[in-house]
Amino acid sequence: MIRLQDVRKAYGAVEAVKGVSLEVRPGECFGLLGPNGAGKTTIARMLLCLTQADGGSISLFGQRVTRMPRELYRRIGVVFDSANLYDEITVVGNLQYAAASFGAPRSRVDEVIEQFGLGPHRNKKVRHLSKGLKQRTAIARAIIHNPELIILDEPTTGLDPDVAQEVRGILADLYRSGKTLLLISHIMQEVEQLCSRVAIIKDGRIAVMGSVSELRDQFASELVLKVRGNPKPVLDEAAQLGLRVVHHSGDSAQLAGAPAQVWTALRQLLSRDPDAQGIKEVHAAGPSLEEVYIRVVNGP
Amino acid sequence: MNIVVRSLSLEVTKVFASPTLIVLLLSPVTAAFVIFLLFPDSPSLVNLFLLFNIYIITVMNTSLSIVHERETGTLTAMAVTPLDLRLVLATKAAVSVGFSLLTTLAITYLAARNIPALIEPGRLAVVTGVALMTALLFAAVAVMISTFSATVKQVEQVGTGVIMGLLLVLMLPFDRLPDALQQALSWLPILNARFFLDAVLAPSFSPGPGQWAPIAVNLAIGLALVSAAITWFRAKFLR
Numbered sequence: 001m002i003r004l005q006d007v008r009k010a011y012g013a014v015e016a017v018k019g020v021s022l023e024v025r026p027g028e029c030f031g032l033l034g035p036n037g038a039g040k041t042t043i044a045r046m047l048l049c050l051t052q053a054d055g056g057s058i059s060l061f062g063q064r065v066t067r068m069p070r071e072l073y074r075r076i077g078v079v080f081d082s083a084n085l086y087d088e089i090t091v092v093g094n095l096q097y098a099a100a101s102f103g104a105p106r107s108r109v110d111e112v113i114e115q116f117g118l119g120p121h122r123n124k125k126v127r128h129l130s131k132g133l134k135q136r137t138a139i140a141r142a143i144i145h146n147p148e149l150i151i152l153d154e155p156t157t158g159l160d161p162d163v164a165q166e167v168r169g170i171l172a173d174l175y176r177s178g179k180t181l182l183l184i185s186h187i188m189q190e191v192e193q194l195c196s197r198v199a200i201i202k203d204g205r206i207a208v209m210g211s212v213s214e215l216r217d218q219f220a221s222e223l224v225l226k227v228r229g230n231p232k233p234v235l236d237e238a239a240q241l242g243l244r245v246v247h248h249s250g251d252s253a254q255l256a257g258a259p260a261q262v263w264t265a266l267r268q269l270l271s272r273d274p275d276a277q278g279i280k281e282v283h284a285a286g287p288s289l290e291e292v293y294i295r296v297v298n299g300p
Numbered sequence: 301m302n303i304v305v306r307s308l309s310l311e312v313t314k315v316f317a318s319p320t321l322i323v324l325l326l327s328p329v330t331a332a333f334v335i336f337l338l339f340p341d342s343p344s345l346v347n348l349f350l351l352f353n354i355y356i357i358t359v360m361n362t363s364l365s366i367v368h369e370r371e372t373g374t375l376t377a378m379a380v381t382p383l384d385l386r387l388v389l390a391t392k393a394a395v396s397v398g399f400s401l402l403t404t405l406a407i408t409y410l411a412a413r414n415i416p417a418l419i420e421p422g423r424l425a426v427v428t429g430v431a432l433m434t435a436l437l438f439a440a441v442a443v444m445i446s447t448f449s450a451t452v453k454q455v456e457q458v459g460t461g462v463i464m465g466l467l468l469v470l471m472l473p474f475d476r477l478p479d480a481l482q483q484a485l486s487w488l489p490i491l492n493a494r495f496f497l498d499a500v501l502a503p504s505f506s507p508g509p510g511q512w513a514p515i516a517v518n519l520a521i522g523l524a525l526v527s528a529a530i531t532w533f534r535a536k537f538l539r
Contacts, residue, residue: 052539070384073382080373080376080377082372086310101378101382103303103382
């Protein structure tokens with residue numbers, strides 16, 4: 001559905017995207033992860049022809065695009081990191097205009113209002129809506145023309161956790177209904193929950209790509225030891241135990257090392273009366289997607 | 301066609317939904333009403349009001365609307381629909397030009413209390429023609445300002461600067477310029493103020509083919525400038 005081959009983009013002397021190649025298959029939810037400034041949004045903008053690539057090729061629906069044929073936009077829905085709605089216009093007004101822009105039948109407006117539970121808010125101006133309702137309206141607008149592909153650029157950024165979870169529920173429903181999703185995010189929980197495959201972008205290049213379990217397996221040569229409460233005893237002995245400090249802040253620490261070393265450290269901690277040492281929680285586990293991400297992004 | 305009507309109606313709705321824009325539209329007419337009431341013997345104020353009315357509505361309304369939409373992201377949202385961005389921008393310019401023509405007519409009718417000849421059909425047609433070509437020129441200026449202004453605040457600053465430039469042009473002693481330069485400038489939209497002066501103030505003014513030729517040329521120049529400015533904005537926006 002989406003194919004990028006050796007795509008490059010520079011802004012002046014700054015190379016934002018340095019030869020990215022990836023493929024998003026029909027019906028999958030593909031996650032594009034990376035720190036701020038890694039090039040994720042530039043990739044999305046190039047896909048949508050909002051920015052012209054300097055090199056490489058981009059294909060959408062099997063059609064190579066440099067200047068996107070306007071008709072192709074009928075097959076794509078986009079949700080931006082901010083709602084991008086007309087604040088002074090009502091919810092129904094925004095959706096009616098979007099329907100007209102995409103040439104969708106007017107009946108779709110009532111359908112998506114029903115689908116997203118916007119009925120009680122249909123005649124409210126967007127500026128009077130909560131952030132969550134705005135984002136729901138934005139997603140309703142993105143699918144008003146029933147697109148095959150939905151591109152989501154940080155759709156839950158800035159939302160309260162409960163609202164973000166609600167938005168993720170909506171995205172999961174869209175995925176289950178057979179839509180292809182390209183999810184750009186730096187929220188691991190969201191990507192882990194929704195995406196079948198993931199690419200992590202670092203410095204304008206794809207550092208790793210695969211399914212979530214493939215990525216976790218790829219980094220499973222090390223286990224992570226998490227300590228909460230008083231991590232000082234284990235931090236003091238980290239070097240001696242052959243462990244690397246991944247993260248340390250106040251009352252918690254994460255250390256990584258070979259499985260045998262992590263198990264040894266865990267046994268030592270447990271044998272010394274953890275309660276007396278002020279340790280409230282300690283556990284060893286394989287890397288989560290977040291840990292994979294941190295290692296990829298902070299790695300050499 | 302449906303989408304053009306919808307886009308126009310959306311733009312009009314946005315104007316009426318925003319108190320700031322309503323004030324922007326009504327303030328020149330209200331000010332003109334007060335000034336004509338207080339100074340009935342100063343007809344020279346009429347052309348100034350007409351020019352500034354068109355400037356404020358066309359330049360400020362169009363550029364504020366475009367840059368506000370770019371800031372809030374709605375312009376980007378429109379760029380990923382089958383609509384051509386040029387249509388979206390042209391709609392904005394068209395609505396501002398339309399509003400400026402309506403308020404021009406309102407001011408002309410107010411001024412007609414003291415200069416009844418203003419609403420004679422021939423003279424009214426010339427005033428409308430001059431207002432339209434001026435509005436088109438200013439619409440092009442508005443799109444240019446939007447191209448180079450990153451924020452609404454910058455639009456306000458640049459817009460004020462351009463008003464100063466306009467004042468300077470109005471005060472230039474064209475009669476003292478070399479003949480060749482006067483001849484060349486007389487065909488440029490920059491001299492719209494003179495058309496207003498002739499059409500509004502000259503008691504002996506009689507509408508005729510002499511006025512329509514430069515108006516037609518300036519209308520064509522205005523349209524060309526607007527479409528060039530819109531094409532440039534789009535190219536920069538999608539770079």
